[in-house]
Amino acid sequence: MPDAQAPDLASPDLASIVHDIAAEMRLRAERGTVADYIPALATVSPDRFGIAVIMADGTCHTAGDADEAFSIQSISKVFALTMALGAVGDALWQRVGREPSGSAFNSIVQLESEHGIPRNPFINAGAIVVSDILLGNHEPREAIGEMLRFVRALASDETIRIDETVAQGELQTGFRNIALANYMRAFGNVRHPVEKVLGLYFHQCAIAMSCRQLAAAGRYLMARGRHPESGRSVVSPRRARRINALMLTCGHYDGSGEFAFRTGLPGKSGVGGGILAIAPGVASIAVWSPGLNERGNSLLGTLALERLVEHTGWSVFDPVTTA
Numbered sequence: 001m002p003d004a005q006a007p008d009l010a011s012p013d014l015a016s017i018v019h020d021i022a023a024e025m026r027l028r029a030e031r032g033t034v035a036d037y038i039p040a041l042a043t044v045s046p047d048r049f050g051i052a053v054i055m056a057d058g059t060c061h062t063a064g065d066a067d068e069a070f071s072i073q074s075i076s077k078v079f080a081l082t083m084a085l086g087a088v089g090d091a092l093w094q095r096v097g098r099e100p101s102g103s104a105f106n107s108i109v110q111l112e113s114e115h116g117i118p119r120n121p122f123i124n125a126g127a128i129v130v131s132d133i134l135l136g137n138h139e140p141r142e143a144i145g146e147m148l149r150f151v152r153a154l155a156s157d158e159t160i161r162i163d164e165t166v167a168q169g170e171l172q173t174g175f176r177n178i179a180l181a182n183y184m185r186a187f188g189n190v191r192h193p194v195e196k197v198l199g200l201y202f203h204q205c206a207i208a209m210s211c212r213q214l215a216a217a218g219r220y221l222m223a224r225g226r227h228p229e230s231g232r233s234v235v236s237p238r239r240a241r242r243i244n245a246l247m248l249t250c251g252h253y254d255g256s257g258e259f260a261f262r263t264g265l266p267g268k269s270g271v272g273g274g275i276l277a278i279a280p281g282v283a284s285i286a287v288w289s290p291g292l293n294e295r296g297n298s299l300l301g302t303l304a305l306e307r308l309v310e311h312t313g314w315s316v317f318d319p320v321t322t323a
């Protein structure tokens with residue numbers, strides 16, 4: 001007996017699903033709160049909503065404000081981790097853990113009893129250590145340039161830029177991040193001067209991308225580590241699987257359990273209101289809505305992904321996919 005609830009996986013009309021999701025999100029009154037601790041983010045309208053879905057065969061479906069660039073913020077931590085693993089391999093895990101923190105993205109408390117080793121690379125403390133690793137022998141300017149080139153190559157889009165106003169705003173108001181970096185320096189887990197490490201960290205967070213560009217950049221995580229357009233290997237299949245696993249368990253901070261429960265997809269959020277989600281073998285998905293929930297994750301972005309999975313059955317916990 002076929003399950004009456006099962007979505008028609010053979011022919012989901014994705015174009016209309018994506019369109020309907022955007023239409024529903026436009027009408028929602030409850031949109032969350034736009035982050036205002038980074039001055040430039042506070043001015044973004046909560047009315048915005050965009051979605052882009054890129055399939056394994058390269059087909060792309062978009063709706064809403066899918067071509068408007070927004071600050072990717074913590075989503076950059078996925079790309080930074082990918083680069084740092086390329087640079088130092090599994091030695092990275094001596095300095096950063098792989099467990100969910102259950103704490104806010106910018107929390108400092110666990111660092112004291114855990115000897116300056118952050119729980120995972122997606123909380124701010126972990127990402128700051130990753131920035132320290134990426135600095136290597138480089139000046140921040142070179143490391144920032146390398147990161148931007150990497151993201152442009154992933155997205156196959158040379159127009160991607162860093163929003164300098166956002167980066168400067170974070171430099172001026174990032175007191176918690178400055179505290180985190182100094183605290184970890186005291187444990188020897190940040191090795192470069194704190195200003196240089198944060199210079200890289202704030203600039204990577206200030207990369208501006210549209211949903212279409214972000215979904216394109218995430219394709220290697222859908223495609224077992226391979227850049228689908230060039231056919232080149234970005235990371236090994238094993239590393240792609242591990243990055244996806246970390247996104248599922250840690251990508252939404254203390255909201256990671258809830259996000260996994262609702263969507264069943266690896267995902268990484270940012271306080272700019274973007275989420276990159278991966279349906280392995282099937283699709284790379286980016287959503288954007290600037291209003292955040294109480295955990296600092298996009299309120300409507302999460303709801304949109306939940307709807308998408310309801311209609312497509314793409315959760316990693318569903319036995320059948322369109323792959």
Ligand SMILES: NC(=O)CC[C@H](N)C(=O)O
Nearest residue numbers: 073074105124205270271
């Ligand atoms: N959750 C986020 O996106 C946080 C990133 C932001 N740049 C910060 O460090 O506070």
